[in-house]
Amino acid sequence: MCHRGARVTLDRVARSFGLRLASPCDLACAACDRGGSGTPIERATEPFAGSEHGDELRILGCDPLSLPGLSSVIEAARARGCRRVAVETNGAGLATASLDAIDELSIPELMLEPEDADLLFGRPGAQARLELGLRRWSGAVRLRVPILAAGFQDPHRALARRSNVVGLELHLPGEAPDAARAAWLRFPDKAALSEALGRVLDAALEHGVEAAILPRSGLPFCAVPERHRHTGVLRFDRTREAELGPRDRYSPACEPCVARRECSGFRAWQLTEWPAGAVEPLTQPIAAPASLAAERGAAAPGKTRGRFRVVLANLVERTFGYGPGAAEYLRAALLTAPALRDRVEVDVQLMVNVPTARAAEQLLALEPDLLGMSTYSWNLQENARVCSELRRLGADFPIVWGGPSFALFARDSSWFEAGELIDAVAIGSGEQTLVQLTRQLIERGRLDGPLAGLALFSEGRPVFGGATQEPLELGEVASPFVIGVAHRVERPTIEMARGCSFECSFCSDARSSRGGGLREHTLERISADIAAVTGWPEARHVDAGASTANVTDAFFRRVCDAIRAGDPGGKLSYGFQLYPSLASDAQRAALEGIRVDTIHLGVQSLSRDTFRSMRRGSRASFVERALATFRGVGPLELSVILGLPGETYGSFVDTFEQLLAHSEARLVVNRLLVLPGTAYHLRRRELGLELDPTKYFRVLSTPTLSREDLRRAQDYVIERTLGLSDLFHQGEARVRWVNFDAQARFGDPPEYAQGR
16 A cells, blocks of 8 residues: 555654752652752753753753743743743642743652552652642643552543643653562562553553653563553653753663663662563564554554454544444454454554644554544544644555444534545445445455445435445444453443434434444343453443343343343442433342432423424433432432433423432433534534534524523533532532534533633
């Protein structure tokens, strides 16, 4: 393919200059890897007297923020052409320092519980001080992460709670730890270090955060797990060697690689308890970043000669919160198809908050023979940007999109604007479509003629190949959990049914959108999937059931029985999305013995004027009965939609107040998304809906709700919420809002402290 060997000239490392300042430190960090006192603040502007030093200034030290005169240093750097300033801090000066002139903060992140972190920091309250100071900061954060022994760290949780992380710097302590804290920092052998390092890199890959090892960080590349040597998530940043101070004394086994500047090397103290021969010299350096690999025309990492490579990409925002559910099922279908299992390899790329150019570089470097992209309303725009960049870089492999957005594509494709960038879209369940497409490409070498379930683009216009081949029985669908997934995540998506018995106009799981009614997995299949996920160290939670898990008492009982069979020890928690009018005592009994995280009751509206267009209706009596039925089983949550056709400002406020009166339940207010693939989107012109495609097809106005009405309603929700005397209960807010104007991205958490 002609994209192989294409030049990629993007420079991933900005020109930078590190300035270490002498600053006080009130910590005694056992994991510290830095030495040297640094330049006094009085002389800190001297380096800028000469020529320009680069695009970025990194001000290093224990806590330069606490130094008077730091603003003068930054001003001097800006005057010499510096466009970006990053500052290290241990948290001491965060609460009072001026942060306006700073672009990035570099902070220590031990990935521990606060009391454990304080033990390693050597100061009670150090972690709380750092967290309190960071509340003033919404800019980029770089985490300095020591790799700790004995499995103490929880990297997934640490990255999930910080939405603004731009990178990790990994290291080991600069000096041998004291006896009291040695258990945290000494590894019995290289295998234990490799395992701990792998856990952090797994989390970095899942959350789309690049990790770097700096020279003299004490982390040798021979300890990097094999699975991460070619992912592009890790790089060796040689550009920062000058800022790290005097060279450390290395283990004799590490000297050859360190001398060639190919590795950061073990420090001498770290190997004192290890058996001889624990460190092996590298036969080749760590894999180059994806951009450099493509520039050199390198072969795709790990590609098996003669195999057809399918890459399935999920580009998601960090706030989305789930793993690559659909891609895992597609991968399982390919790997279990008798005609393909020995002829294909499938790579699932979970790309969380990965910038456009970097995502395109990584996908190009994988050298796919076919690229499939999971496409939803909330990533459709970014998928298009990545595909545009791929085509600009010379990629000529077929690109196919699929997802719920295309459920009704054969009836209306007028909204779609990316036809010039891709080759096809898959409509409906994609397993059989992808298997047939892959077979065609292997046998003929090209997309040739129509296929069932596929719309091919010709001069930007779709040509439809017929109805999707849905599996006759869900038992025919291979389980990704039983055969082994590509990505183990904290909140896996386990399919327990497909479709729905209802026809709600706002939902892409509605009966007409999924090609028929509800089809259910068996108890044995669900319990096997649950059992497989229960064995993952990463797994914490599963959203159980279909879009409406209590569609019948029998189905709900089967799901609950399967959960108990697959997770008898109750390791995972489970959330259930239920239809209020169907709540029953039998369903409450079915939940016995299950760790219930949330019972979510989809109310959506109590206004009769919305029922006809929405094709469903909820009454206050349904809500009251459902709350009474499930009270005490687990946290209760009600949802309402703002912007439904037929709703007015007054009727929405009435619904909001009626639901808010139920103080035992949390309330979620969702701004209506008129999603492609739903009846609302298909009827958008008939219903007079004004949409914003750049904001996930968010409704801008309806015949009964003007733009001003929607703004007033959002303001009402926020101001009413902030005035609640019992806003927080057991650590959870009673009300949250989703996709309001005040939120930049889908799912961004409400800013309760600041309001609008």
